[in-house]
Amino acid sequence: MKTIFLKELKLNLKQFIIWTVTVGLMGFACILLFRSMEGEMKDMADAFSNMGAFSEAFGMATLSVATIEGFFATEVGTLHGIGGGMFAAILAIGIIAKEEERHSGEFLLSLPVSRTKVVAAKGLCVLALLVLFAAVCTGIYLAGFAILGEEVSYKEFFIYMGSGLLMNIEIASICFLISSLTGRVNIGAGLGLTLVLYTYDIIGRVVPDLKDYIFVGPYSYANASEIFSGNEANIKGFILAVIIMASCICGAFFCYQRRDLAS
Amino acid sequence: MENAVEITNLTKSYGKNRGVIDVSLKVKTGDIFGFIGPNGAGKSTTIRSMLGFLKYDEGSIKILGMDSVKDHEKILKEVGYMPSEAWFYDSMKVSEVIKYAADVRGLDCSAEAEKLCKKLKLDTSKKIKQLSLGNRKKVSIVCAMQHRPKLFIFDEPTSGLDPLIQKNFFELINEYVSEGATCILSTHVLSEVNRYCKNAAIMREGRLTMLESADIDEDKFLKFYEDEEEQ
Numbered sequence: 091m092k093t094i095f096l097k098e099l100k101l102n103l104k105q106f107i108i109w110t111v112t113v114g115l116m117g118f119a120c121i122l123l124f125r126s127m128e129g130e131m132k133d134m135a136d137a138f139s140n141m142g143a144f145s146e147a148f149g150m151a152t153l154s155v156a157t158i159e160g161f162f163a164t165e166v167g168t169l170h171g172i173g174g175g176m177f178a179a180i181l182a183i184g185i186i187a188k189e190e191e192r193h194s195g196e197f198l199l200s201l202p203v204s205r206t207k208v209v210a211a212k213g214l215c216v217l218a219l220l221v222l223f224a225a226v227c228t229g230i231y232l233a234g235f236a237i238l239g240e241e242v243s244y245k246e247f248f249i250y251m252g253s254g255l256l257m258n259i260e261i262a263s264i265c266f267l268i269s270s271l272t273g274r275v276n277i278g279a280g281l282g283l284t285l286v287l288y289t290y291d292i293i294g295r296v297v298p299d300l301k302d303y304i305f306v307g308p309y310s311y312a313n314a315s316e317i318f319s320g321n322e323a324n325i326k327g328f329i330l331a332v333i334i335m336a337s338c339i340c341g342a343f344f345c346y347q348r349r350d351l352a353s
Numbered sequence: 354m355e356n357a358v359e360i361t362n363l364t365k366s367y368g369k370n371r372g373v374i375d376v377s378l379k380v381k382t383g384d385i386f387g388f389i390g391p392n393g394a395g396k397s398t399t400i401r402s403m404l405g406f407l408k409y410d411e412g413s414i415k416i417l418g419m420d421s422v423k424d425h426e427k428i429l430k431e432v433g434y435m436p437s438e439a440w441f442y443d444s445m446k447v448s449e450v451i452k453y454a455a456d457v458r459g460l461d462c463s464a465e466a467e468k469l470c471k472k473l474k475l476d477t478s479k480k481i482k483q484l485s486l487g488n489r490k491k492v493s494i495v496c497a498m499q500h501r502p503k504l505f506i507f508d509e510p511t512s513g514l515d516p517l518i519q520k521n522f523f524e525l526i527n528e529y530v531s532e533g534a535t536c537i538l539s540t541h542v543l544s545e546v547n548r549y550c551k552n553a554a555i556m557r558e559g560r561l562t563m564l565e566s567a568d569i570d571e572d573k574f575l576k577f578y579e580d581e582e583e584q
Contacts, residue, residue, distance in 0.1 A: 093457045094457065097442075097453060101442060101444065101445075194440050194441055194442055196436040196440070197440065197493075197496070199406060200429065200434040200436070201429060201454060201457040201458060202426050202427075202429035203426065203429075204426050348408060350367075350406070350407045351406040
């Protein structure tokens with residue numbers, strides 16, 4: 091199992107580097123832009139905070155974009171949330187299915203290793219890469235704050251990065267289940283799922299009738315603006331996330347164990 | 354152990370489509386067993402059921418005295434399988450794929466792998482994506498043989514190989530079989546069955562028939578295929 095895990099890490103390393111560098115550096119650039127935009131942001135902050143439902147949806151009603159925390163939450167928070175979700179989806183939706191699509195499944199499963207161990211090794215690889223992604227991005231963002239000489243509330247910052255990791259794992263677990271069910275790498279479905287979940291969260295925050303149901307989506311508990319505003323943790327969202335993750339991961343083991351392998 | 358493989362009343366269907374129907378087969382230990390039949394007759398379905406790639410509907414399969422479902426992992430330790438289409442991970446080098454297969458088995462097969470690569474004239478420094486079908490097949494042969502398994506299962510192994518490598522391949526099989534291994538050879542090549550196999554069976558439309566002898570003449574061999582078309 092260790093051999094398969096290490097091989098998967100190696101095979102996915104390029105993808106990991108591309109996404110981490112892209113999301114991390116874009117976030118880093120955004121943070122560095124704060125200083126040059128600070129003056130303009132002060133003028134814009136009042137306007138942004140008076141846009142009704144949209145201000146609330148993007149957290150600008152309670153956080154000022156003229157502060158580093160507000161700027162980070164609204165700009166980098168959005169970028170990291172969508173970028174991380176897409177990376178998690180792309181990584182997980184292909185990790186099992188690629189064996190059949192690229193016809194390497196017969197080679198892999200003719201080796202003395204059970205399907206359970208194959209799924210476990212691949213699942214651990216996804217988890218490891220998502221943790222690394224979060225860790226590297228955290229380091230890059232902290233470096234950005236240090237260069238700017240700005241202090242942020244580290245407690246909220248780490249809660250946000252941790253919630254973001256959990257959100258990525260939830261999206262990945264859904265895609266992992268899809269990957270175990272199909273013999274095709276459906277990247278479009280993974281990206282679509284991420285965007286649908288993100289859009290659902292935004293709509294849920296704009297439309298008053300949907301507010302009670304926002305917790306269903308993973309972006310509900312990984313919203314940077316809410317976390318930096320010091321709002322109460324979204325316990326319902328966390329509980330549901332754990333249930334979804336556990337169900338999808340168990341489902342992936344169950345389904346892959348029972349299906350015929352395409353040649 | 355008298356029989357390396359014992360299949361009893363194996364039935365597998367793909368939804369409404371026929372796979373194999375009530376297949377029973379015994380392959381003696383030390384045999385080189387020819388498995389012939391038209392495309393889509395059910396040869397690969399039988400082999401893939403033996404290896405656990407397919408979940409069969411009815412029947413039982415015993416390999417090397419072990420149950421193919423319960424002892425799946427143990428069986429694969431003793432089996433070397435070469436699929437008809439040899440696919441690996443494109444970005445890996447040949448040497449990495451061969452070592453990877455040995456590592457998953459928890460074995461150091463470097464000496465045997467080196468011997469096999471030399472015999473098959475395989476350049477291990479190339480990446481998989483640079484290889485022709487024939488060279489990918491060589492990689493597959495090395496991965497199937499390097500751990501010196503007790504049972505070989507080859508699905509159309511020689512397609513894409515040049516005549517010299519084909520000859521070397523069969524020399525290797527004879528060498529392993531002389532040391533006690535068993536070999537199942539699924540093929541469309543009559544000369545391979547005649548020259549190397551001790552026993553043979555034919556599959557047609559999902560059903561298996563044992564042949565009295567592996568020594569078949571060309572007319573009889575082609576008739577197996579013609580009969581299929583006439584029906």
